[in-house]
Amino acid sequence: MSQTTVPDERAGRLRGAAAGLPRNLTGSQKLMVFVLSMALSGVANLVLEIVPDVTIGPVDVSVSYFVFVPLTLVALLNPFWAALGAPIGEVIFVDLLMGDFSGLAEVEGVIQMFLALYIAGSLIRNPRNRIQIAIAAVTVVVIDKALSAIVDLSKVWIGVEDAEYVEGLPESILLLEGIGFGVDILISGVLFGVIPAIWLIPALHGRIEPLLGMRPRVPGEPIQGSAPRTGLFVAVALALAVASFLFAFLEVWEVEFGVFEPEWLDTYGPGFIWVGIGAAAIAFLVGVALVQLSRRSRDREDADTTRD
Amino acid sequence: MSRKQRDVLSVEWVKLELIRTAYATRGGLFARMDPRMVLAWYLLLAIVPWFTHNLVTVIGLFVITAASAALARVGPLVLGLFIIGFVGDFFWAFAAAWLFGGDAGTALALVELNLKLATVSLASIAAFVSLDPESLSTGLLAWRAPELLAFGVSYGYRMMPILFEEFGVVFTGLRLRSAPGPRGFLGWRALLRWGTWAVQAFYPIFLNTAKSVRTTVESLETRGFTANQGRELRISQLRIGVLDVAVVAVTVVAVVGAFELGAVVTLG
Known part of the structure; x- marks a missing residue:
């Protein structure tokens, strides 16, 4: 599975400086991680702008985002700054640039995506373990989509509570949300999440970090520059x-x-x-x-x- | 929702659109203003519509932003996309209201909501299309936005076309080097190939971007971006002139007027 001689098992807690480099990031390295995450997520979202959305009836079967791009960064680099950069990159590069900025709704999206990515990045303890990567990729989509699905459902629920509404509407909305959630997990989470990520993260591990002047993450090590x-x-x-x-x-x-x-x-x-x-x-x-x-x-x- | 209409368009179009939006300032009203005041103006018009439920007031606010967009000389392409999205939203709102058994009241409420959203997005189009990225990020810095955000805006505007171009080159290279295959049922094999290329193209893009980001950040440091004086240096160029004060004052008067009008005139 791994190409290096470093064993995958976690051999106790790593302390202090490993390989002669300090574990904490400098300010400019944080900026690098943030900007890299911003730029790459921006490119990924722009690419998605070109892909046509397919809608079957009321269910949207399009790719909502390329999860593997920010996931790779939160897995390999500092998850906090990488997770912060990704949604902001989407807002700046795609929404502001294309004149599609929607104010308060953007804040909601940024917070949801940041939380999802940060939690997923913290879940990965070993960037060469494909099972951990797969779990993290699905986690991003589940957290992000579950938060927005709950919001959507509550909207209907609040509306239905006091007003005379159509019979059977809550059930149909629940069904639609459920189908949409499943489709999102399948397409965004697995097809464009798990499958690319289990190839890309091990492939980039040890190659991208030196370009930023950082030491690659060692399996089992506490997160670099943790929260x-x-x-x-x-x-x-x-x-x-x-x-x-x-x-x-x-x-x-x-x-x-x-x-x-x-x-x-x-x-x-x-x-x-x-x-x-x-x-x-x-x-x-x-x-x-x-x-x-x-x-x-x-x-x-x-x-x-x-x-x- | 307005994003959907663009999806049929090509890579080349998106790239051109990006470069155009980022660099082509048409020299409208807001391009001549101080970025701090433009941001303040935008915030005013982005927040105010949410404090009213009076249809007349909302229409008044919409007229104000439409006039501003005209004064800002927003390009026909951006404006056209906005109108398509706007009309589409209206259509879907009506369809949904009709489907769920709504009456004229429901439709009217949806019209009000859509008008509010349109007011806010027109204001953002007017403000952000006419500000060039450099002054936008200076304005953000002046309002004490995080340096990362201010830097991100100017970096994004400058680098995005280049990054996107690079992605296109890598993608085309992959396509050229791959053998053509069968299309499969409903073209699913072709879709699979395209998806694989899109994912594979990210490997070199990751490495290239990491390199260029490091170069950018290090050159920023040598130019004193992270030093404390960077902010003062950039802000010191800003001047608030007569025009800035006049535009904001006129807008405030117009907004107050819209609210007054809403209190006096009743619709229907």
């Missing part, structure tokens, strides 16, 4: 997930106001929309605080290493 404090990070990730729902629901509320129950606005007043904006502001502040925190802790680490 600050796991517990805190999970909490923030959850908060971000909730925030992404709020962004999605800002859009739904608009529909709700107009279509299903106009008196809803009278009951709660227009002030209710400020709840959503407040939540977004809180998410933003948390993000800023997290960046400050990580910067400070990194400075401390840097100070420690220079003292050593």
Whole structure:
């Protein structure tokens, strides 16, 4: 399976500098990983723009994204910066450039994709293990699509709860969402996720990192330049997930106001929309605080290493 | 949804469109303005439509952005795509409302929602098409956006056509070196071959891009991008003139006017 002599088994925790290179990334290496991920995801999305979408009835059977491109980067390089770069690259390169920018909905997509990619990248402990790669590729699609499917279903559910609606609609929407989810996992997750990734990731492992001046990831090694404090990070990730729902629901509320129950606005007043904006502001502040925190802790680490 | 209409078009067209959108400024109103004020103007018009449910106000806001797009001299291609997408959205909204047993009220609500979306996207077209990438990223920096984002915007606009061209070359090379095969039922063999090439082309693209990204980042460092003074150097060129203040003031007055109009006039 592997072409090198490095055994795949994890031989205890690796500490300190391996192969004479420090494990932490420098600022410019982070920028490199971010820009690389941004550029490659941008190219992948542009290529997808040319591929025609095929729709069979109400089910969309097109490729939603080339999962293997960002997955390769989160598997081989720092998952945090690579996962951050990929959705931003899509927004900047495709949506802004092609004049297809949709405001708040983009924020929702960026958060969902970032979470999915970061979790998938953290799942891969050994970039030459094809089973781990396959699991991670499916995970990206499952997390991303499940989040948006839940949003879609909730839209219908909220609409159905109070308004007289067509009989059997929830069932049909559930069925359509289910079919769409399955098709996405099959096409985006397996056909353009697992199959290319199990070839591309081992092929690029050990070849792309030296070009960026980095040491290739050793199997079993903790993630390079990992996220600050796991517990805190999970909490923030959850908060971000909730925030992404709020962004999605800002859009739904608009529909709700107009279509299903106009008196809803009278009951709660227009002030209710400020709840959503407040939540977004809180998410933003948390993000800023997290960046400050990580910067400070990194400075401390840097100070420690220079003292050593 | 407006993306779907472009899918039938060719690689070459997408490439040309990219280069055109990125580099061809037609010298409209916003191209002469300070990027900070253009961004502020965009934010104003992107947020305001979500605070009203009055159809008259929404139509007023739509007229404001349509006038701005005309003043920004948005190219016919981008505008045409926008209109196609817009009309398509309307059509699908009506079809969905009719299918699920909606009445005129449902359709009207959907019209309102679509008008809001159209207002926001027209504002973004007017603002982002007329700003050249360099000043857009300077404007983002000035508003204290993360440096990574500001850099990403200017890098994206500059490099995307080159990267895309490179992908095309690699893809064509793979195609040339492969033997032609049978098409198969519904052309599935041809589809399979195309898919395989598209995936295989990414291997050299990954390595090439990694190399060029490293060169870019290192040359940026030698030019002081990561140093703290980089921001000040870039922002110092910005000047807010009479035109900027006038445009934003007129827009604010027009927006307030639209809200007032909505309060006075009732439709239907």
